Amino acid sequence: MSWPERFLAELVRLGVQQARARRLTEDTAAQAAEQACDPGGLFGPPHLYARHLVAELAAPVAAPPRFTQAGPVLLNLTGVGKRYRRRTVFDNVDLTVRGGEVAAVVGANGCGKSTLLRICAGLTRPDAGQVRRTRRVGYVPQDGGTAGWLTADEHFTLFGAAAGVVPRRARSTGAHLAARLAWRPEPAQRAQQLSGGTRQKLNLVLGELHAPDLLLLDEPYQGFDQGTYVDFWRQVHSWRDAGRAVVVVTHLLHDLSTVDHVLDLGEQR
Amino acid sequence: MMPKPWLHGFLDLCLLAMLRERADYGYGLAQRLAAAGVADVPGGTLYPALLRLEEQGLAVPSWAPSESGPRRKYYEITPAGLSVLAEQSAQWARFRSGVDILLAPVGEAQ
Amino acid sequence: MTALVVAGLSAREVSRRRTAVLLVISLPLWFYLVRRDQTGQSIRMLSLGIGWSISTLTLFVMNASRGVDPRLRLNGASVAGLVSGRLLAMSGAGALLALGYWALISLDQRVPHPFAAGLIMLLAALVAAPFGSLVGALLPRELEGALALLSVCAVQMLADPAGLVAKLMPFWSIREIGTYAVDDTGIDYLWRGLTHFAVVWIVCTAGTLAVFAHRLRIAHYPEP
Numbered sequence: 001m002s003w004p005e006r007f008l009a010e011l012v013r014l015g016v017q018q019a020r021a022r023r024l025t026e027d028t029a030a031q032a033a034e035q036a037c038d039p040g041g042l043f044g045p046p047h048l049y050a051r052h053l054v055a056e057l058a059a060p061v062a063a064p065p066r067f068t069q070a071g072p073v074l075l076n077l078t079g080v081g082k083r084y085r086r087r088t089v090f091d092n093v094d095l096t097v098r099g100g101e102v103a104a105v106v107g108a109n110g111c112g113k114s115t116l117l118r119i120c121a122g123l124t125r126p127d128a129g130q131v132r133r134t135r136r137v138g139y140v141p142q143d144g145g146t147a148g149w150l151t152a153d154e155h156f157t158l159f160g161a162a163a164g165v166v167p168r169r170a171r172s173t174g175a176h177l178a179a180r181l182a183w184r185p186e187p188a189q190r191a192q193q194l195s196g197g198t199r200q201k202l203n204l205v206l207g208e209l210h211a212p213d214l215l216l217l218d219e220p221y222q223g224f225d226q227g228t229y230v231d232f233w234r235q236v237h238s239w240r241d242a243g244r245a246v247v248v249v250t251h252l253l254h255d256l257s258t259v260d261h262v263l264d265l266g267e268q269r
Numbered sequence: 270m271m272p273k274p275w276l277h278g279f280l281d282l283c284l285l286a287m288l289r290e291r292a293d294y295g296y297g298l299a300q301r302l303a304a305a306g307v308a309d310v311p312g313g314t315l316y317p318a319l320l321r322l323e324e325q326g327l328a329v330p331s332w333a334p335s336e337s338g339p340r341r342k343y344y345e346i347t348p349a350g351l352s353v354l355a356e357q358s359a360q361w362a363r364f365r366s367g368v369d370i371l372l373a374p375v376g377e378a379q
Numbered sequence: 380m381t382a383l384v385v386a387g388l389s390a391r392e393v394s395r396r397r398t399a400v401l402l403v404i405s406l407p408l409w410f411y412l413v414r415r416d417q418t419g420q421s422i423r424m425l426s427l428g429i430g431w432s433i434s435t436l437t438l439f440v441m442n443a444s445r446g447v448d449p450r451l452r453l454n455g456a457s458v459a460g461l462v463s464g465r466l467l468a469m470s471g472a473g474a475l476l477a478l479g480y481w482a483l484i485s486l487d488q489r490v491p492h493p494f495a496a497g498l499i500m501l502l503a504a505l506v507a508a509p510f511g512s513l514v515g516a517l518l519p520r521e522l523e524g525a526l527a528l529l530s531v532c533a534v535q536m537l538a539d540p541a542g543l544v545a546k547l548m549p550f551w552s553i554r555e556i557g558t559y560a561v562d563d564t565g566i567d568y569l570w571r572g573l574t575h576f577a578v579v580w581i582v583c584t585a586g587t588l589a590v591f592a593h594r595l596r597i598a599h600y601p602e603p
Contacts, residue, residue: 029318034296035341042312073603076320122598123449132603144446149392161384162456
């Protein structure tokens with residue numbers, strides 16, 4: 001398939017109407033022509049540019065200020081710091097996230113993004129500063145966090161039981177949340193037999209099974225294909241619109257256009 | 270040159286301002302931005318912004334042949350575009366004067 | 380409720396590891412067959428084998444849950460619920476194994492106190508679960524934990540049963556009650572064995588709970 005054909009196919013797959021997708025494809029070809037470039041050289045791989053374009057077109061030019069709808073503070077970090085032995089991982093981190101907001105934590109590898117998220121969850125203690133947090137929290141680690149020999153349904157039962165939900169209800173909730181990520185768990189498939197992306201979907205569902213007010217997500221889309229990636233961000237925005245707070249650790253810079261706060265841990269030092 | 274995250278917020282405003290001056294096509298706008306010292310905008314950032322202006326009715330496109338090579342899509346600002354531009358330039362002016370005050374060395378601030 | 384769900388799912392998790400289950404079941408049999416000519420030794424070896432295999436199984440089950448447990452805690456599960464659920468599942472599996480081998484030796488051998496012979500297998504399994512989990516809690520890596528269990532079982536087998544070292548080992552009760560069951564010694568052997576079992580069980584269970592309560596502690600932040 002040529003670049004425009006793949007671009008068109010991806011737009012349609014992302015839910016753009018046929019006629020509009022064809023028009024956008026023609027425009028894109030003309031834009032490449034006026035710069036005397038081939039489309040791949042100007043815009044990069046067709047599926048990535050399609051995704052980017054869809055996200056850009058969805059954003060209003062004059063965005064209404066979102067803070068008017070923000071809810072109560074659900075997470076508040078003041079002067080939080082963490083040391084390992086003598087090494088300071090980060091220092092003086094301030095972050096406030098309200099209901100209806102999305103915060104992104106960015107920074108180079110090893111700057112403590114995951115540690116900060118674990119501190120927000122309460123799994124790691126900060127060495128300095130103060131954390132205030134709503135009680136109901138969902139945490140999705142970067143990897144692991146599932147039991148390899150259990151099926152998705154059994155995970156729902158287990159995580160539901162921990163939150164005091166009866167098994168039948170936990171399973172139906174899990175199936176419902178999985179469907180929103182375009183996933184239908186196979187009854188007999190164990191977690192270790194799932195592909196990386198599907199296991200992350202399981203991880204996400206487990207994180208929100210007990211309807212937390214605050215979701216802490218540590219690069220949760222590793223192994224996602226583009227369609228799932230778009231589904232994921234749609235899901236994040238629907239959580240936000242439902243008044244929940246979301247903190248996402250990410251290394252993808254183009255995610256940042258749709259979030260309310262960006263915390264750059266790399267710049268802290 | 271403008272740092273990338275700044276550009277993201279101001280690209281629409283810059284494009285509308287340039288279109289107010291005269292209708293132009295994508296590559297021409299990119300060159301004007303670069304000449305003004307604002308930014309070297311890559312095609313992957315510029316064209317989605319133009320398409321967005323078009324889809325939201327702030328600019329209308331028209332095709333015109335070029336002396337050399339393929340036909341070009343010229344954009345012209347609409348009345349809706351002009352009002353958004355006016356509104357956003359006022360916001361920008363307020364924002365800029367606020368930042369200027371903060372940036373001015375202590376003692377010189379008015 | 381959490382404990383029961385955790386117990387049920389742990390049992391299911393283990394039952395899916397077919398090869399491991401087969402090895403766990405067969406390990407005591409080799410111990411038994413090697414010493415089959417000597418009644419007392421063979422039964423004691425068999426029980427020690429049960430203890431070894433169940434403690435190793437528990438060690439691995441505890442380690443396999445390391446990724447899940449912090450998240451379950453965040454969802455609201457208690458440390459006691461999680462730990463007791465897993466111990467319940469492993470003790471149950473051990474009791475089944477003991478029952479099976481008791482049936483086997485009842486057919487194969489005659490001993491003065493057959494119920495006491497069954498009892499030591501059961502006690503071996505019941506003490507193995509918290510002992511394995513304590514080792515797993517203290518040595519979180521599987522290889523280290525497995526080697527530690529190997530050392531303890533080897534010392535238990537080789538040490539002089541009357542000496543202090545043997546008494547400090549977790550499976551000493553097996554030797555004591557085994558002597559009563561096979562050699563028909565005084566009933567005080569039985570009581571000493573039961574007391575030793577109770578002490579080891581309590582120490583290991585409490586130790587496991589303490590280590591996990593520390594490791595799985597959640598910071599309680601004030602509400603904003």
